[in-house]
Amino acid sequence: MEKRLLRGNEAIAEAAIRAGCRFYAGYPITPQTELSEYLARHMKKAGGVFIQAESEISAINMVYGAAGTGVRAMTSSSSPGISLKQEAISYMAASELPALIVNVMRVGPGLGGILPSQSDYFQATKGGGHGDYRMVVLTPDSVQEMFDFTIEAFDIADKYRMPVMLLADGILGQMTEIVVLRDIKPKSFEKSWATTGTGKKRKHNIINSLYIQPEESQELNLRLQMRYNIIKEKEQRYEVINPEADIMLVAFGIVARVAKQAVAELCKEGVSVGLIRPKAVWPFPDACFSRAAKAYIVAELNAGQMIEDVRLAVNGRAPVHAINRLGGSLLTVEDIRQRVIEIAGGVPSACAI
Amino acid sequence: MPVQFKRPEALLDVYMHYCPGCSHGIIHRLVAQAIDELGIEGDTIGVASVGCSVFAYNYFACDMQQAPHGRAPSVATGIKRCLPDKIVFTYQGDGDLAAIGTAEIVHAAARGENITVIFVNNAIYGMTGGQMAPTSLSGQITQTTPYGRRPEDGRPIRVAEMLATLDGPRYIERVSVHDYKHVKAAARAIRKAFEIQLRGEGFSLVEVLSSCPTNLRMTPKDALKWVEQNMLTYYPIGVIKDGGVSCAG
Numbered sequence: 001m002e003k004r005l006l007r008g009n010e011a012i013a014e015a016a017i018r019a020g021c022r023f024y025a026g027y028p029i030t031p032q033t034e035l036s037e038y039l040a041r042h043m044k045k046a047g048g049v050f051i052q053a054e055s056e057i058s059a060i061n062m063v064y065g066a067a068g069t070g071v072r073a074m075t076s077s078s079s080p081g082i083s084l085k086q087e088a089i090s091y092m093a094a095s096e097l098p099a100l101i102v103n104v105m106r107v108g109p110g111l112g113g114i115l116p117s118q119s120d121y122f123q124a125t126k127g128g129g130h131g132d133y134r135m136v137v138l139t140p141d142s143v144q145e146m147f148d149f150t151i152e153a154f155d156i157a158d159k160y161r162m163p164v165m166l167l168a169d170g171i172l173g174q175m176t177e178i179v180v181l182r183d184i185k186p187k188s189f190e191k192s193w194a195t196t197g198t199g200k201k202r203k204h205n206i207i208n209s210l211y212i213q214p215e216e217s218q219e220l221n222l223r224l225q226m227r228y229n230i231i232k233e234k235e236q237r238y239e240v241i242n243p244e245a246d247i248m249l250v251a252f253g254i255v256a257r258v259a260k261q262a263v264a265e266l267c268k269e270g271v272s273v274g275l276i277r278p279k280a281v282w283p284f285p286d287a288c289f290s291r292a293a294k295a296y297i298v299a300e301l302n303a304g305q306m307i308e309d310v311r312l313a314v315n316g317r318a319p320v321h322a323i324n325r326l327g328g329s330l331l332t333v334e335d336i337r338q339r340v341i342e343i344a345g346g347v348p349s350a351c352a353i
Numbered sequence: 354m355p356v357q358f359k360r361p362e363a364l365l366d367v368y369m370h371y372c373p374g375c376s377h378g379i380i381h382r383l384v385a386q387a388i389d390e391l392g393i394e395g396d397t398i399g400v401a402s403v404g405c406s407v408f409a410y411n412y413f414a415c416d417m418q419q420a421p422h423g424r425a426p427s428v429a430t431g432i433k434r435c436l437p438d439k440i441v442f443t444y445q446g447d448g449d450l451a452a453i454g455t456a457e458i459v460h461a462a463a464r465g466e467n468i469t470v471i472f473v474n475n476a477i478y479g480m481t482g483g484q485m486a487p488t489s490l491s492g493q494i495t496q497t498t499p500y501g502r503r504p505e506d507g508r509p510i511r512v513a514e515m516l517a518t519l520d521g522p523r524y525i526e527r528v529s530v531h532d533y534k535h536v537k538a539a540a541r542a543i544r545k546a547f548e549i550q551l552r553g554e555g556f557s558l559v560e561v562l563s564s565c566p567t568n569l570r571m572t573p574k575d576a577l578k579w580v581e582q583n584m585l586t587y588y589p590i591g592v593i594k595d596g597g598v599s600c601a602g
Binding site: 022023025049051053054055057058059061062063064065066067068069071073087088091095195196197198199200201204205206207208209210 | 394395396397398400407408410411413414415416417418419420421424427428429430431432433434435436439456457459460
């Protein structure tokens with residue numbers, strides 16, 4: 001088993017090549033640029049195409065064209081650049097085009113800053129662009145998962161014919177860890193819809209999202225919604241630590257890494273606390289909330305975005321608290337530990353004394 | 354009696370939505386004719402844009418993609434780079450190519466993408482009902498320039514000449530379809546553009562001056578006369594760039 005020390009951004013790029021991605025278009029933006037640079041060096045050797053486009057808009061539209069030929073295609077960017085891609089993502093969702101879109105989140109709004117954040121949660125999970133559409137949104141919490149989830153993302157995209165987002169953040173993108181590089185044989189999917197030339201042997205294929213007649217537009221929308229319902233049933237991804245605990249933390253991505261450490265320390269102190277970690281934030285893992293804990297604490301690097309989905313899942317059966325950090329710095333183990341103790345009403349041993 | 358004139362095979366026998374007297378029908382025909390003559394229908398992928406020509410995907414017999422507004426050159430780039438042996442063309446109007454899609458066309462040209470661009474310039478927004486286009490003439494009355502296009506509304510953009518200043522493009526020609534003689538010349542230019550792509554020589558663009566009688570509020574005949582008398586003086590027809598040397602200016 002090959003192991004390599006890789007930066008998060010590079011792990012995504014290496015996984016993409018191994019997953020059979022043969023088209024990448026992007027535009028430089030911190031903190032994801034190493035992903036582009038890695039593919040600039042390696043894509044050609046793999047027989048694929050690398051293009052540095054003139055804009056984020058152009059890059060995602062190149063991916064639209066490439067995906068339409070049936071080739072596995074991707075783009076990557078960071079928050080402001082992802083905003084620019086929303087128009088074409090909406091088109092791709094409507095045209096049923098599979099592709100991977102990587103967002104290595106930085107702090108916003110506006111130009112924001114280059115420091116890590118999770119403040120694009122709403123944009124990623126609630127649509128982002130115009131119209132009724134969804135993307136599967138995978139949320140890795142390690143460099144290994146950035147590698148693994150990238151490979152999975154291409155399969156999900158092809159299986160459901162839709163754009164899939166890998167939602168990471170500036171820390172995950174920049175941090176270096178040992179990664180086990182699996183050699184995989186990319187799954188092949190039947191793509192009879194692709195525009196590869198009719199060869200004058202079949203009716204022409206059309207990649208399109210314009211439906212002028214209300215009946216046709218309704219048909220497309222209902223078809224998409226049916227697919228999303230299937231995905232909600234089949235593609236919830238999560239990890240749960242101490243599922244029977246009184247207090248459940250909920251965190252994804254880099255914050256989940258910190259929360260795991262806090263849970264370990266608190267358990268030693270005798271506090272009944274666990275962690276729900278969504279590995280995908282759309283579909284949101286409602287399944288983890290069938291049993292109501294005594295209380296939930298949602299830890300996020302934003303002003304409170306995922307907490308809305310947690311509240312929907314908990315549906316009033318337990319109080320849902322928040323701990324947030326804004327502006328680009330990370331919540332610490334101690335921050336989370338203190339918040340849990342506050343909600344727990346103290347440490348049990350301390351209470352006993 | 355043998356058939357002297359028929360619909361090209363690359364153009365489907367379907368009802369078209371274009372208004373009476375609109376030049377799109379002629380230009381569609383010329384593109385399809387070039388595809389037929391070169392025998393490339395089965396290997397061609399077209400990219401429709403946003404505007405009146407959006408439904409081009411229903412009219413051409415080859416595979417088609419429909420691009421977001423202005424982005425057809427980027428979509429075509431993605432297709433062509435993945436399928437370098439196929440023929441890829443975009444069909445774009447003036448609002449699509451010369452306003453919202455300015456960056457995309459400039460950089461596709463700068464990269465010398467081996468694609469063919471059919472740029473239909475009728476100096477007005479058709480689909481949305483007659484608003485000012487980037488190519489509307491100075492003084493031209495439109496729905497959004499009711500007193501005529503003023504300098505502060507922007508001076509009309511000569512796309513062909515602008516792109517010819519770049520080293521990337523291989524072939525740029527401006528043609529018109531306002532009368533039979535010019536339609537014949539336009540047919541030759543469009544075919545040449547596809548031939549250049551077939552030989553792998555790089556980016557080719559044909560700007561086609563055309564008429565929109567509906568939004569010019571004219572009869573089809575008067576609209577063609579308007580193109581001849583007004584557009585041809587500002588947008589001179591001819592080869593703007595052929596080979597490495599720019600013929601512009």
